Amino acid sequence: MTDIHTPGSKRTLGTDVVIVGGGIVGASAALALRQKGIAVVLLERDVCGSRSSGINYGGVRRQGRLAAQLPLSQRAHHIWARLPELIGIDGEYVRSGHLKLGVCAADMASLENYAQMAARYDLPLEILDQQQLRRRFPWISQRAIGGSYCAEDGHANPRLVSPAFAHAAGRLGAQIFDQTPVSRIEHDGQRFIVDCPQLQVRAPLLINCAGAWGHRIAAWFDEQVPLQVSCPNMTVTEPLPLFMDASIGIEGGSIYARQVSRGNCVIGGGQGYTTSDTTARPGREAVLELMKVASGLFPALASAHLIRFWSGIEGNIPDRNPVVGPSHTTPGLFHGFGFCGAGFQIGPAVGEVLAELIDDGHTPTPIDAFAINRFSTASSTLMSTTIVSGDE
Amino acid sequence: MSSAASLTTLPPVIVGAGPAGIRAAETLVRAGLRPVLIDETAKGGGQIYRQQPDGFSRPAKALYGFEASRAEALHASWRALLDQVDYRPHTLVWNSEGGELDLLQVREQHYDGQPWQQLILATGATDRILPFQGWTLPGVYTLGAAQIALKYQATAIGSRVVFAGTGPLLYLIAYQYAKAGVEVAAVLDSAPFSAKLQATPAMLKGPAVFAKGLWYLGWLKARGIRIEYDAHLLAASGDQRLTAVRWRQQGQEQQLDCDGLGFGYALRSETQLADILDCRFQFDELNRAWLPVRDAMGRSSRDGVYLAGDGAGIMGADAAEWAGELAALALLQDSGRAVDATRVSQLQQQLARTRQFRQALEDAFPFPEQWVHEVADDVVLCRCENVTVGEARRLISELSLQDMNRLKAHSRVGMGRCQGRMCGLAAAELLAATSGQSVADAGRLRAQAPVKPLPYAIAPTVQQWSPALPVTAVAEEADHD
Ligand SMILES: Cc1cc2nc3c(=O)[nH]c(=O)nc-3n(C[C@H](O)[C@H](O)[C@H](O)COP(=O)(O)OP(=O)(O)OC[C@H]3O[C@@H](n4cnc5c(N)ncnc54)[C@H](O)[C@@H]3O)c2cc1C
Ligand SMILES: Cc1cc2nc3c(=O)[nH]c(=O)nc-3n(C[C@H](O)[C@H](O)[C@H](O)COP(=O)(O)OP(=O)(O)OC[C@H]3O[C@@H](n4cnc5c(N)ncnc54)[C@H](O)[C@@H]3O)c2cc1C
Numbered sequence: 001m002t003d004i005h006t007p008g009s010k011r012t013l014g015t016d017v018v019i020v021g022g023g024i025v026g027a028s029a030a031l032a033l034r035q036k037g038i039a040v041v042l043l044e045r046d047v048c049g050s051r052s053s054g055i056n057y058g059g060v061r062r063q064g065r066l067a068a069q070l071p072l073s074q075r076a077h078h079i080w081a082r083l084p085e086l087i088g089i090d091g092e093y094v095r096s097g098h099l100k101l102g103v104c105a106a107d108m109a110s111l112e113n114y115a116q117m118a119a120r121y122d123l124p125l126e127i128l129d130q131q132q133l134r135r136r137f138p139w140i141s142q143r144a145i146g147g148s149y150c151a152e153d154g155h156a157n158p159r160l161v162s163p164a165f166a167h168a169a170g171r172l173g174a175q176i177f178d179q180t181p182v183s184r185i186e187h188d189g190q191r192f193i194v195d196c197p198q199l200q201v202r203a204p205l206l207i208n209c210a211g212a213w214g215h216r217i218a219a220w221f222d223e224q225v226p227l228q229v230s231c232p233n234m235t236v237t238e239p240l241p242l243f244m245d246a247s248i249g250i251e252g253g254s255i256y257a258r259q260v261s262r263g264n265c266v267i268g269g270g271q272g273y274t275t276s277d278t279t280a281r282p283g284r285e286a287v288l289e290l291m292k293v294a295s296g297l298f299p300a301l302a303s304a305h306l307i308r309f310w311s312g313i314e315g316n317i318p319d320r321n322p323v324v325g326p327s328h329t330t331p332g333l334f335h336g337f338g339f340c341g342a343g344f345q346i347g348p349a350v351g352e353v354l355a356e357l358i359d360d361g362h363t364p365t366p367i368d369a370f371a372i373n374r375f376s377t378a379s380s381t382l383m384s385t386t387i388v389s390g391d392e
Numbered sequence: 393m394s395s396a397a398s399l400t401t402l403p404p405v406i407v408g409a410g411p412a413g414i415r416a417a418e419t420l421v422r423a424g425l426r427p428v429l430i431d432e433t434a435k436g437g438g439q440i441y442r443q444q445p446d447g448f449s450r451p452a453k454a455l456y457g458f459e460a461s462r463a464e465a466l467h468a469s470w471r472a473l474l475d476q477v478d479y480r481p482h483t484l485v486w487n488s489e490g491g492e493l494d495l496l497q498v499r500e501q502h503y504d505g506q507p508w509q510q511l512i513l514a515t516g517a518t519d520r521i522l523p524f525q526g527w528t529l530p531g532v533y534t535l536g537a538a539q540i541a542l543k544y545q546a547t548a549i550g551s552r553v554v555f556a557g558t559g560p561l562l563y564l565i566a567y568q569y570a571k572a573g574v575e576v577a578a579v580l581d582s583a584p585f586s587a588k589l590q591a592t593p594a595m596l597k598g599p600a601v602f603a604k605g606l607w608y609l610g611w612l613k614a615r616g617i618r619i620e621y622d623a624h625l626l627a628a629s630g631d632q633r634l635t636a637v638r639w640r641q642q643g644q645e646q647q648l649d650c651d652g653l654g655f656g657y658a659l660r661s662e663t664q665l666a667d668i669l670d671c672r673f674q675f676d677e678l679n680r681a682w683l684p685v686r687d688a689m690g691r692s693s694r695d696g697v698y699l700a701g702d703g704a705g706i707m708g709a710d711a712a713e714w715a716g717e718l719a720a721l722a723l724l725q726d727s728g729r730a731v732d733a734t735r736v737s738q739l740q741q742q743l744a745r746t747r748q749f750r751q752a753l754e755d756a757f758p759f760p761e762q763w764v765h766e767v768a769d770d771v772v773l774c775r776c777e778n779v780t781v782g783e784a785r786r787l788i789s790e791l792s793l794q795d796m797n798r799l800k801a802h803s804r805v806g807m808g809r810c811q812g813r814m815c816g817l818a819a820a821e822l823l824a825a826t827s828g829q830s831v832a833d834a835g836r837l838r839a840q841a842p843v844k845p846l847p848y849a850i851a852p853t854v855q856q857w858s859p860a861l862p863v864t865a866v867a868e869e870a871d872h873d
Contacts, residue, residue, distance in 0.1 A: 281841075
C-alpha cells in the first residue's frame with residue numbers, strides 16, 4: 001500500500017482494491033481479500049456495520065430463499081459455523097432451528113413444494129402436520145396448521161456480528177475509514193479514483209457494496225438497477241421467560257419472531273417509512289398489525305410489553321435477488337448490493353465470492369442469476385411474472 | 393370537506409398537565425379555543441403539584457409546604473379547565489407519525505390516535521441518576537420517587553432514611569420527610585459547602601422556590617440533622633435489602649445504618665417526544681444535556697410544535713407556568729391572533745431572570761464531575777440490561793467507540809425498558825471520559841418509540857386475526873427474517 005501525501009491537497013492512498021460500503025457484505029469482502037493477502041481500503045460513510053447489517057432482525061436462515069440463492073446460502077452456512085474463529089466473537093449465533101408456519105392449506109402445499117425443491121440443494125426440511133407441530137412446539141397457537149422445520153438454521157445478533165467482520169478485516173490489515181462518504185468515482189483508464197471529502201483512494205479494482213445505495217454507484221458507471229428501498233419493521237419485547245425455542249417465519253411473509261437468551265422476543269413484520277435518505281421509522285399500522293398477528297400465534301405474548309421499535313433501509317430489487325458479480329460496462333468493477341431483506345445470512349459468502357472473482361477471475365458458487373445485465377427491457381417482462389407468482 | 397379545511401379545525405394539543413401544560417391550556421381557553429390536554433397521570437398538577445389519589449384528604453399545606461398556595465391555585469385552574477378542554481388523563485403519548493399522535497389509554501389499555509396540527513410539549517422531567525454500588529438494592533429510591541411516595545400516598549421509603557446526591561430537591565425532600573416524622577439519618581451532599589457559600593448571594597435574588605433550599609438547610613441543621621458536604625456515595629449495602637450506606641469524604645470512608653436511601657443529582661428533561669417529532673437538538677451547557685432548541689417564545693425547530701417547562705430544559709415550576717403561557721401565546725400568534733405584547737415581554741423577562749438564577753443554582757449544586765473517574769467497574773450502569781460500568785469502559789476502549797448510539801449497539805446500554813431515560817446521561821459521561829471527548833461530542837441516544845413500554849393488550853382484537861400483513865408493495869412479499 002502506498003501513502004502519497006500531496007502537499008496542500010487531501011490525503012491520497014494507493015491500494016489494490018477499494019470497497020465502498022462497510023456493511024456485512026463489504027466487510028466480509030475486505031476480510032476475504034486480506035486472507036488472500038490482497039491490499040484493501042474500505043470506505044464507509046457512517047460506521048461499519050451501523051446500517052442494514054447492524055440493525056436487521058438477525059435471522060440466519062436458508063429456508064425460504066429463492067432457489068438461485070441456495071448454493072450461496074449453503075456456502076454461508078459453513079462460514080457461520082466458523083464464526084468465532086473468523087471474527088473473534090460468537091455474535092450470539094445459535095442454531096435454534098427455523099420453523100416456517102403455514103396457516104392454511106395453500107401455505108402447506110407451498111411449504112411442501114419448497115421442501116422438494118430445497119432437497120435438490122441438500123437442504124433438508126421436515127414438514128410437520130398440526131399434531132406434530134403441537135407436540136414439538138406447544139407454545140404456538142392452533143392458528144398454525146403445520147410448518148416446515150430446518151434444524152440447522154438459526155439467528156444471531158447483527159449489532160455484534162456485522163461490526164465484528166469489519167474489525168476482523170482491520171486486524172488482518174485492511175485499511176478501514178469510517179465516516180468517509182464516497183462522493184465521486186472516476187476511471188483514468190487504469191485505475192479508479194475514488195473521492196471522499198478528506199481522502200482520495202486510487203486502485204485498479206473497485207467493489208460496490210453500498211447496500212440500498214449501491215444502484216447509485218452502479219449508475220455512475222451507466223448500469224441501471226431498478227432498486228427501491230424498503231424499511232422492515234422491527235420490535236422487541238421486554239425479557240420474558242424462555243419459551244420460543246425456534247426462530248419463526250410464516251409462509252408468505254407476515255411476521256417473524258425469535259427469542260434471545262436474555263428473554264427478549266425480537267419480532268418483525270410489515271413496513272415502516274423513510275424519514276431521510278438514510279433513516280427510517282417503523283409504521284404505526286404495521287406495528288399494530290404485527291402485535292395482533294404475533295399475539296394470535298404466541299399466547300405467551302398476551303401480557304408482554306414491547307419496549308422498542310426500529311427500522312432500517314434495505315435495497316429491494318423486483319426479482320428479489322441481489323446484484324452480485326462483475327460490472328458489464330467497466331472492467332475492474334464488481335458489485336455486491338441489493339439484498340432484498342435477506343442479506344445478513346448470505347453476506348459472508350458474498351464477500352468470499354467477490355474476493356474469488358478478484359483473485360481468480362471466477363468463483364465455484366453459481367451467481368449467474370445475480371448478473372447486473374439482467375435488467376434489460378427484454379428480461380423485465382419475465383421478471384414481473386415471477387413476482388406475481390412468487391417463488392416459494 | 394377539503395383536507396385543508398379539516399386541518400384548520402383541529403384543536404391544539406397539549407401533552408403534559410403539569411404547571412406548564414395547565415397554564416398553556418388556560419391561555420388557549422381564554423382565547424376561545426378548546427385544546428386537547430393529554431396526561432399520563434390521573435389528575436393535573438404534574439410532578440411538583442401532584443395531587444393525592446381519591447380518598448386521601450391531607451391538607452395542601454401538609455403536602456406542598458411553602459408551595460401550598462401555588463399548588464392550590466394551579467389545581468383550581470385545572471378544575472376550572474375540566475369542562476373547557478378535551479381532557480385525557482391516564483393517557484400516554486407513545487409515538488407520533490404523520491400528523492397523528494399515538495396514545496395508550498393506560499387503564500383500559502386501548503389504542504387511540506390523536507391528530508394534531510399544533511402541539512405543545514410540556515412533558516416535564518425525571519431525576520438525574522448517577523449509579524453507585526448497590527443502587528439497585530430494594531430500599532434505594534430516587535429523590536423524586538421518595539417524594540412521590542410521601543406526597544402521593546403518604547408512605548415513606550424507610551423508617552431511618554438517608555438522602556444523598558445534590559440539587560435543590562435534596563434538602564427539600566429531607567425536610568419534607570423530617571417534617572412528616574420520619575427519622576432522617578443524614579443528608580449527604582456531593583457538593584462542597586464552599587460552592588453554596590459562593591452561590592448564596594446570587595441565589596437569594598432568585599425565584600422563591602429554589603432559594604428556599606437554603607431555608608430548608610437551616611431548618612434541618614436547627615433540628616440537629618446530620619448534613620455532610622463533599623460526600624460521595626460509594627455503596628448501598630445489605631443482603632436482601634438496604635441496611636447501610638457508605639460514602640467517601642475527603643479521602644475517608646464513612647458508613648451509616650439506614651433502611652431507606654433517596655438519591656439523585658438534580659433533574660433531566662423528558663425529551664423523547666420532541667425527538668420522535670424530529671425537533672432539532674443542541675447541547676446545552678447549563679443542563680449538561682442535549683435539548684430540543686426553542687426560540688424566546690417556545691417554538692421548536694419544527695412548525696407547529698412548541699416546547700414548555702422542564703421538558704425543554706430544567707427551570708423549575710414557576711418558570712414552567714410562565715413558559716406554558718408563553719408557548720400558548722406563540723401558538724395563538726402563529727395562528728394569526730393578536731396577543732398581548734406587554735404580557736409576552738413580561739413573561740420573557742421572568743424567564744430570562746430564572747435562567748440566570750439557574751446558573752447560580754448550578755454553582756451551588758454543581759454536577760459531580762469526579763463521579764465518572766471514581767465509579768467502580770462492578771457498578772451496574774444500565775439496570776434494565778444489567779450492563780456494568782466496567783463492561784462499557786472496556787468496549788469503549790477496545791472498539792474506540794465515540795458515539796452514544798454505537799455504545800448502545802455494542803453494550804446494550806439504554807436498550808431496555810427505560811430506553812436510556814435513566815442510564816443515558818451517566819452513560820454519556822462515561823463515554824466522554826473514557827474516549828477523551830466532551831459530553832457534548834459523545835452525542836445522545838436517538839429516541840425510538842415507544843416512549844414507554846407498550847402492552848400487547850392494545851393490539852387489535854385477535855378475533856379479527858388474519859395471517860398476513862397487508863401487502864401494499866412488492867417489496868413486502870419478500871421475507872425479512
Ligand atoms: C430491518 C431489517 C431487517 C432485516 N432482517 C434480515 C434478516 O433477518 N436476515 C437476513 O438475512 N437479512 C435481513 N435483512 C437484510 C440485511 O440486513 C441486508 O440485506 C444486509 O445487511 C445487506 O448488507 P450490505 O452490506 O449490502 O448493506 P448495508 O449494511 O446497508 O451496508 C452498506 C453500507 O454502505 C454504506 N454506503 C452507502 N453509500 C456509500 C457511499 N457513497 N460511501 C461510503 N459508504 C457508503 C452505507 O453507509 C452502509 O453502511 C434485514 C434488513 C433490514 C433493514
Ligand atoms: C419526581 C419529581 C419531584 C419534584 N418535586 C419538586 C418539588 O418538590 N419542588 C420543586 O420546586 N420542584 C420539584 N420538581 C421539579 C418540578 O416538578 C418541575 O420544575 C415542574 O413540575 C415542571 O413543570 P412541567 O409542567 O414542566 O412538568 P411536570 O410537572 O413534570 O409535568 C409533566 C407532565 O407531563 C406528563 N407526561 C410526560 N410525558 C408524557 C407522555 N409521553 N404522555 C403523556 N403524559 C406525559 C407527566 O406525566 C406529567 O404529568 C420535581 C420533579 C420531579 C421529577
